[in-house]
Amino acid sequence: MKPSEIEVGKTYRNRGAGKTTRTVLAIGGAHRPKVYYNATGDHPNDKGVLFYDHQNGEKRNLYLKSFAKWAGHLVD
Numbered sequence: 001m002k003p004s005e006i007e008v009g010k011t012y013r014n015r016g017a018g019k020t021t022r023t024v025l026a027i028g029g030a031h032r033p034k035v036y037y038n039a040t041g042d043h044p045n046d047k048g049v050l051f052y053d054h055q056n057g058e059k060r061n062l063y064l065k066s067f068a069k070w071a072g073h074l075v076d
Helices: 064-069
Strands: 011-014 021-028 048-053 056-063 071-074
Touching: 011 064, 021 064, 048 064, 056 064, 064 071
Parallel strands: none
Antiparallel strands: 011 021, 011 071, 021 048, 048 056
C-alpha cells in the first residue's frame, strides 16, 4: 500500500498469507520507533505509526513507510 492510504482507526492485514492484523492507533513524529536497524543506524525522516498488533496483543511502532510496505490491504 502507499503511505497516504494508511489511516488512523483502520485495521490492515499483511501481504502474503494475510493472517496478521494491525489496527493503527496514531500517526506522527511522536510515534517513531526508538530503534531502527539499518546499515548506517540513521533514522529515516518519516512519521511513525503506533499500532495494536492483534497477533501479539501489544502496541508497537513502525515508520509509516515500513507499515505501508507491510500492509497488504484494509480489513473490512
